[in-house]
Amino acid sequence: MKRATLTLGLAFGLGLVADAASAQTLKTVKDRGSLICGVGQGLPGFSSPDDKGAWTGLDVDLCRGIAAAIFNDPNKVKYTPLSAKDRFEPLKSGEIDVLARNTTWTLSRDALFNFTAVNYYDGQGFMVRKALKVNSALELNGASICTQTGTTTELNLGDYFRANNMRYEVIAFATADETVKAYESGRCDVLTTDVSQLYAEKLKLTNANDHVILPEIISKEPLGPLVRHGDDQWFDIVKWVHFAMLNAEELGVTSKNIDEALKSNLPEIRRLLGIEGNFGEQIGLTKDWVVRIVRHVGNYAEVFDRNVGTGSRLGISRGINRLWTKGGIQYAPPIR
Amino acid sequence: MDQGRHPVRPADPVSETATGLRAPPRVALYNNPKVRSAFYQIVVLVVLVACAYAFVVNARANLAAQGFGSGFGFLGNTAGFGINQTLIAYSETDSYGRVFLVGLLNTLLVAGIGIVLATILGFIIGIARLSPNWLVARLAGGYVELIRNLPLLFQILFWYLAVLLGALPGPRDSIGLGLQPILARLAGATRWLGLPDAVAQWWQGLADWIGPPELYLSNRGLILPRPVFGEGSEFVVAALALAILATIALRLWARRRRDATGRPFPVGWAGFGLIVGLPLATLVVLGAPISLEQPVLRGFNFVGGVRVIPEFVALLIALVTYTAAFIAEVVRAGIMAIPRGQSEAAQALGLQRGAMLRLIIVPQALRVIVPPLTNQYLNLTKNSSLGVAIGYPDLFALFAGTVLNQTHQAIEIIAITMAVYLLISLVTSLLMNLYNARTRRLVER
Numbered sequence: 001m002k003r004a005t006l007t008l009g010l011a012f013g014l015g016l017v018a019d020a021a022s023a024q025t026l027k028t029v030k031d032r033g034s035l036i037c038g039v040g041q042g043l044p045g046f047s048s049p050d051d052k053g054a055w056t057g058l059d060v061d062l063c064r065g066i067a068a069a070i071f072n073d074p075n076k077v078k079y080t081p082l083s084a085k086d087r088f089e090p091l092k093s094g095e096i097d098v099l100a101r102n103t104t105w106t107l108s109r110d111a112l113f114n115f116t117a118v119n120y121y122d123g124q125g126f127m128v129r130k131a132l133k134v135n136s137a138l139e140l141n142g143a144s145i146c147t148q149t150g151t152t153t154e155l156n157l158g159d160y161f162r163a164n165n166m167r168y169e170v171i172a173f174a175t176a177d178e179t180v181k182a183y184e185s186g187r188c189d190v191l192t193t194d195v196s197q198l199y200a201e202k203l204k205l206t207n208a209n210d211h212v213i214l215p216e217i218i219s220k221e222p223l224g225p226l227v228r229h230g231d232d233q234w235f236d237i238v239k240w241v242h243f244a245m246l247n248a249e250e251l252g253v254t255s256k257n258i259d260e261a262l263k264s265n266l267p268e269i270r271r272l273l274g275i276e277g278n279f280g281e282q283i284g285l286t287k288d289w290v291v292r293i294v295r296h297v298g299n300y301a302e303v304f305d306r307n308v309g310t311g312s313r314l315g316i317s318r319g320i321n322r323l324w325t326k327g328g329i330q331y332a333p334p335i336r
Numbered sequence: 337m338d339q340g341r342h343p344v345r346p347a348d349p350v351s352e353t354a355t356g357l358r359a360p361p362r363v364a365l366y367n368n369p370k371v372r373s374a375f376y377q378i379v380v381l382v383v384l385v386a387c388a389y390a391f392v393v394n395a396r397a398n399l400a401a402q403g404f405g406s407g408f409g410f411l412g413n414t415a416g417f418g419i420n421q422t423l424i425a426y427s428e429t430d431s432y433g434r435v436f437l438v439g440l441l442n443t444l445l446v447a448g449i450g451i452v453l454a455t456i457l458g459f460i461i462g463i464a465r466l467s468p469n470w471l472v473a474r475l476a477g478g479y480v481e482l483i484r485n486l487p488l489l490f491q492i493l494f495w496y497l498a499v500l501l502g503a504l505p506g507p508r509d510s511i512g513l514g515l516q517p518i519l520a521r522l523a524g525a526t527r528w529l530g531l532p533d534a535v536a537q538w539w540q541g542l543a544d545w546i547g548p549p550e551l552y553l554s555n556r557g558l559i560l561p562r563p564v565f566g567e568g569s570e571f572v573v574a575a576l577a578l579a580i581l582a583t584i585a586l587r588l589w590a591r592r593r594r595d596a597t598g599r600p601f602p603v604g605w606a607g608f609g610l611i612v613g614l615p616l617a618t619l620v621v622l623g624a625p626i627s628l629e630q631p632v633l634r635g636f637n638f639v640g641g642v643r644v645i646p647e648f649v650a651l652l653i654a655l656v657t658y659t660a661a662f663i664a665e666v667v668r669a670g671i672m673a674i675p676r677g678q679s680e681a682a683q684a685l686g687l688q689r690g691a692m693l694r695l696i697i698v699p700q701a702l703r704v705i706v707p708p709l710t711n712q713y714l715n716l717t718k719n720s721s722l723g724v725a726i727g728y729p730d731l732f733a734l735f736a737g738t739v740l741n742q743t744h745q746a747i748e749i750i751a752i753t754m755a756v757y758l759l760i761s762l763v764t765s766l767l768m769n770l771y772n773a774r775t776r777r778l779v780e781r
Contacts, residue, residue, distance in 0.1 A: 084741075088741065089746055092404070108742075142635040142636045142637050142639065149733065154417040155742075170418040171420055173726075174727075178727070182501065182727065189636045
């Protein structure tokens, strides 16, 4: 009987997984009346609840953009905070519609899910105490390093120290908070994660100025939202919400000038805002989908500046996340 | 124990022929209770199996449609991440299968040591709670009520963050432990007391002659010297094994002699002398083939030596203190279940409290104690998976955590993990049931 119970339990787990693979995510979202978005557990700049409990951040704004495009209301989103370790299974099983949780696009992940676009180009770095007088990651031989388990960070760390013939001790925690707490209490000399996260975590430390982020970037971390395999329409929608924000920035359309832009004679702007053509309808949305996104959430520059850029506490410069026209690598295909 | 001496009464010949006179009434097959019950059981079983089959088929089809593979091939792939406590050799280039072994051993390590320590502490506190000494009994009672009513996760985090990481210094300011620091303290104390400076200098000289401390304690853990096994060290190990065997033989002999003559023999001291003395003598005779590698502070951390990581210590302390509170209650219940007459009789014989507990009360109480004790052992083993909260690399954290996240083989990994915890629990239960069967043989006189 024990075995039968075990089998049943296991099979029940499988059954839940099996429920997920239906291809009609857009219809499900519309019927439900809200989007369910998997986000981080409190990473300033990307996804964290503010003092009133409202979620903000670069990833959160992508979710808001999707909701705005579908419902014309950016607040019709339910957020599911997920740890790095447990982020993929809810997407796989259909508990969330999209995972926007500063997740690195890698081949092995892309083989199982669809990454829609890169909404932040990042790289892995190291943070240490200034008192250690370390100036380069190559001086970290023998150090104890705190990291979050279930991340590409953990793997890059192994590669980097192996490649440079250095010894290290890794202590891997399940959540970002535990990792930072252990670093702060002196359990490890080094905290490693994506540089954008290091800036965010640094803000949370009691004496932020006692810590320094080392110059080395040891990996490529293209962060972006991802969806399940098998629903091409939904894949297109999530992908093009990001592209719409980029195209809006490129054409100078912001949440402030959107009403004037609607009167524009420029064909590109008229196509973007749905005055000409039916581009939104082609991916299952409405003609004015971009108007909805930009009016409620803003273009990419506004979103970046508000959450992680110079308009935010993080104060990260745009760097390679500038538009391709300004020397960066953010580039969106045209709407036509 | 003396039942065998009573004459056994032969079986009553009359009672065996008393039945079978009237034929049972004829009942339709579908009204036969046996047939009915079998039928319903088969129906339930078929439905169960059909459900399970449907789930499995459905899940496989859907997972395949989403591009998720199945099977156990992933166990051979390279893991690529580091682990900070490995009982067997491990590097980033090893496979997920190796990670599984590392995690399993780490779980067994903390569970095994935890069970032993929790049993000792639990017995002490359980007995202390029944002590006639008011203060001791109240302290033990307070301990039990405090510890068992706080969530275990909270206690783990308390020991880790507040005690180990909060109170201990960094590696560069490590607390040295061992003979040298004691002598250095003695020198300091001598000066403080105003005794002649020559005495203090003598202590200090001795401390300097011994060299650096043997052990270091910091928020990176406890650093111990590592034994290096040189040529001839196998004789020392053999001597240790011999001493253990001799002690067991001695114990058997002593028990037999006590049963026959009533004269006790101090097996404990003799065994201690054997187990410590014999290997030590071998070590000296062979010219110390086992030496100690001293840890040295270099850069960020100590190099060399053996390191006990703080995650392990915090998890162990939390599991031991928490489980001991429950074991104490089990022990108390077991002792209270022994009739008062037993201890009164022991007192009448002039036994002291220690001897009374050891020889009369606890052996009988074990019959009541062992089954619930098994539960506590199983709880401790399963609770060790809470180490994931403080980064202890156990089976759950490594295999059902990191490996699952990297390979996405959720069903296989969860199935393996479940099977392993089940297996550990079943083996623990089996051993405890065997032990329980032994304690049951004890009969009250």
